[in-house]
Amino acid sequence: MTAAGSSEGQGEGLDDLLAIASGAAELAKPGEMIEAYAMRARQTEVRAYEGEVESLSSSDSAGIGIRVVVGGCQGFAHAASLDAEVVKETLAEARDNASFATPDEHVTLAVPDGVHAGALDLFDEGLTELQMDEKVRMAIELERMVRDGDPRVRQVPSADYEDASLQAAVVTSTGIQAATRRTGCHLSVSAIAGELGGSHTGVGFSVGRGPGDLSPERAAADAIERATRLLGAKKARSGSLVVVFDPRVVSTILGVLSAAFSGEAVTKGRSLFAGRVGEQVALGSVTIVDDPTDIRAYGASPYDAEGLASRRNLLVKDGILQGFVFDTVSARRAGVASTASAVRGGYASTPVAGCRALSLMPGSLDAEAILREVGEGLYVQSVTGVHSGVNPVSGDFSVGAVGLMVSGGELAQPVREVTVASTLQRMLTSVVAIGSDVEWLPGIAAGQTLAIGGMTLSGT
Numbered sequence: 001m002t003a004a005g006s007s008e009g010q011g012e013g014l015d016d017l018l019a020i021a022s023g024a025a026e027l028a029k030p031g032e033m034i035e036a037y038a039m040r041a042r043q044t045e046v047r048a049y050e051g052e053v054e055s056l057s058s059s060d061s062a063g064i065g066i067r068v069v070v071g072g073c074q075g076f077a078h079a080a081s082l083d084a085e086v087v088k089e090t091l092a093e094a095r096d097n098a099s100f101a102t103p104d105e106h107v108t109l110a111v112p113d114g115v116h117a118g119a120l121d122l123f124d125e126g127l128t129e130l131q132m133d134e135k136v137r138m139a140i141e142l143e144r145m146v147r148d149g150d151p152r153v154r155q156v157p158s159a160d161y162e163d164a165s166l167q168a169a170v171v172t173s174t175g176i177q178a179a180t181r182r183t184g185c186h187l188s189v190s191a192i193a194g195e196l197g198g199s200h201t202g203v204g205f206s207v208g209r210g211p212g213d214l215s216p217e218r219a220a221a222d223a224i225e226r227a228t229r230l231l232g233a234k235k236a237r238s239g240s241l242v243v244v245f246d247p248r249v250v251s252t253i254l255g256v257l258s259a260a261f262s263g264e265a266v267t268k269g270r271s272l273f274a275g276r277v278g279e280q281v282a283l284g285s286v287t288i289v290d291d292p293t294d295i296r297a298y299g300a301s302p303y304d305a306e307g308l309a310s311r312r313n314l315l316v317k318d319g320i321l322q323g324f325v326f327d328t329v330s331a332r333r334a335g336v337a338s339t340a341s342a343v344r345g346g347y348a349s350t351p352v353a354g355c356r357a358l359s360l361m362p363g364s365l366d367a368e369a370i371l372r373e374v375g376e377g378l379y380v381q382s383v384t385g386v387h388s389g390v391n392p393v394s395g396d397f398s399v400g401a402v403g404l405m406v407s408g409g410e411l412a413q414p415v416r417e418v419t420v421a422s423t424l425q426r427m428l429t430s431v432v433a434i435g436s437d438v439e440w441l442p443g444i445a446a447g448q449t450l451a452i453g454g455m456t457l458s459g460t
Contacts, residue, residue, distance in 0.1 A: 014179045015077055017169035019081055024066055024091055028173035033109045034091070034305070035067040035176075038082060038349045039168040044132070047163045048139040056136070065347040068094040069109055071103035078234035078348045080245050085236050091308045106332040110306040115340070117302035122182035124210025125166075127163055127329055129393070135161050138216060139189065145220035146191045146204075152228050154199065155192040155428075162186055178306035183209050184284060186442060187219045193227035199418075200233060200402070202226025203382075207298075207441055226381060230402060233414035236459040242377035242432055243455040244406060244421050247415060247439040250360070251447030257424060258355040258444060259392040261315050263326035263341075267333045270425060272395040273321055281321045282428035287361040288316040290341065291347045296440045297357030299343075307352040308340035315358075319429075327353040359446035362435035369447040370433045372409035372452050379403045379411055380420060395424040419458040 024036035040062045065078040075098025079090045143159030163185035186207040204223030260271040291312040323339035330353045342351035384400040398421040405410040437448030
């Protein structure tokens with residue numbers, strides 16, 4: 001978000017969003033606090049199949065969410081409209097809801113804390129100028145590249161182009177006034193190689209802020225390689241070994257682990273890190289940060305969802321747990337200051353504490369060098385069952401996996417239908433190598449090649 005009155009990040013539509021949100025916040029009565037979050041979004045999705053457009057959707061949405069806090073009671077209401085009368089009705093509904101809420105001494109709204117937001121360029125004008133026929137062309141061309149790219153590819157189930165642009169403003173009667181805009185787009189394609197019964201799927205991506213960042217060639221080549229290198233996959237022997245995780249898998253694992261860094265979860269005892277600040281929770285080579293000021297991150301923003309200036313939050317340094325991420329309410333419950341880590345799903349939801357740009361500090365080795373250092377082990381290309389098999393409270397970790405054995409420091413026999421297991425606590429203290437190949441994809445966490453020792457492989 002950008003502070004009101006600044007030209008950085010301002011564009012057509014932001015000024016009126018600020019005006020709408022300000023108009024609602026200014027109606028606060030004595031002893032009452034109001035927060036108004038106004039938003040506009042535009043999304044496009046194109047799917048190609050066998051050289052034709054299988055589906056196409058383009059949508060525009062707008063709405064406002066209003067929180068009213070009075071006497072420790074919070075009321076919330078939202079509406080899918082920015083019409084002045086609808087905004088007034090939404091405010092009245094939020095007030096009415098507050099009258100039925102249970103008082104909580106910790107419930108309040110954010111106030112300016114003196115931290116100034118940095119200027120982040122997150123909006124690509126090229127995306128707003130891109131015509132629909134060009135978006136369609138990219139999806140169809142991507143599907144063709146994969147279909148014709150390798151004779152072992154038997155089917156291309158989907159080839160997609162997607163984009164989104166967002167404008168949002170949050171204003172409170174406590175002095176917060178901020179606005180932001182950002183864009184994002186990506187290409188994704190899946191390829192199936194081999195015959196039925198012995199087929200394998202690979203998915204390729206290319207992502208960016210605008211169309212100039214996208215590479216259909218890279219996405220196609222990625223999908224083809226990931227599908228074809230699994231041909232002939234067999235079950236592997238059970239045992240204990242080093243597991244090398246693909247960057248995308250690491251991003252997924254960090255996304256689940258992020259819940260353990262939530263101040264809200266910690267105050268409720270729902271984190272494997274609860275009560276452990278200052279303790280060694282990982283190997284000394286492990287440093288974990290949540291940095292929404294990093295423009296490579298797709299959760300990047302100058303401000304959090306409550307309008308406080310984003311900042312880099314150091315969570316684990318050299319293996320020592322430093323702290324957690326907090327929004328205003330969870331910070332009051334914990335007796336600390338907000339880390340400007342409020343997130344929300346849009347105007348229809350209230351803010352909560354959460355990570356937005358989680359990452360491991362990179363090591364010095366690329367993927368090939370890590371494989372050579374490991375020598376023997378398993379390279380995991382993709383996993384299943386993450387959200388049921390990884391528990392950020394207990395730390396239990398058990399997921400289905402496909403990938404390739406590592407032999408002599410190189411990728412070797414492909415494997416399928418195996419399970420890798422450990423605990424998050426043990427994994428953090430058993431890191432063999434952290435890759436330098438940091439990769440950001442849509443989501444809240446980056447990934448890079450990561451080798452973990454002493455994991456259990458269940459196969460034959």
